[in-house]
Amino acid sequence: MLQVNPMSGAIGAEVSGIDLSEELTDLEFSELESLYLQYEVLFFRDQPFPPEAHARFARRFGEPQCHEAYPHISGFPELTILENDKEHPSKIEMWHTDMTFRPCPPLGSILHGVVIPERGGDTLFASMSAAYDNLSETLQSFLSGLTAIHDFSHGFRESLDEPGGRERLGQMLSDNPPVEHPVIRTHPVTGKKGVFVNSLFTVEICGMKAKESDALLQFLYDHAVLPEHTCRFSWQPNSIAFWDNRITQHKPVNDYWPQRRKMQRITIDDGIRPV
Secondary structure, eight states: OOEEEEOSSSSOEEEESOOTTSOOOHHHHHHHHHHHHHHSEEEEOSOOOOHHHHHHHHHTTSOBOOOTTSOEETTEEEEEEEEEOSSSOOOOOSOBOTTTTSSSOOSEEEEEEEEOOSSOOOEEEEEHHHHHHTSOHHHHHHHTTOEEEEOHHHHTHHHHHSTTHHHHSHHHHHHOOOEEEESEEEOTTTOOEEEOOOTTTEEEETTSOHHHHHHHHHHHHHHHTOGGGEEEEOOOTTOEEEEETTSEEEEEOOOOTTSOEEEEEEEEOOOOOOO
């Protein structure tokens, strides 16, 4: 029987009483899917998660994506390796929703902790439905008619500026021109509304002067990640986080350098354009 421990008032729950290395029964899948939609990010502890189990679990929820910009596990091109150490510090430090530079951003991601620093390396998560609900009705109404531009080159500007960066990421750059998404998104399953801009990939609100757009975006960035909308997850080896990318943001806390941190992730395709 599943045990569920909510992490905060707004988002997240730690789930126990299940072995994710085994194939899910239909009942287990149904219960997890319901919890996933309710809490927006689920956490699991003490879950040895070999690549075949990771991939099998992901496929119950959708089709895994492959990401050319990251190394992957041999035989599992969908299973990317995110590894940082003294020579390779983490580059992403900003709150973000994954890959909003795509016309159809991912459904979610499943991140498995393999090597965890002795200190630091937590991940913060924020509920964009809570962020929306805590706006005034006047601002909710105003924002619901707006769209914003999301740009791959903005989010990966540091990597692109590195020696050889444009050659290495050239194909991804050409494959991902800027896209336009609603500022307020409706979740395709639950119908919940959520703030859908993030400081890593969003560059401007359409139809506004630059100063107006910058000021409104900065307010939304700050509002989205107020403590009341967040939870914090402290990793241990064989911990797992499974978040709903359609209604959350997350931020890695890069306070562990020069320690080593190795994670393995599968991102699940959605195929649905935000509305």
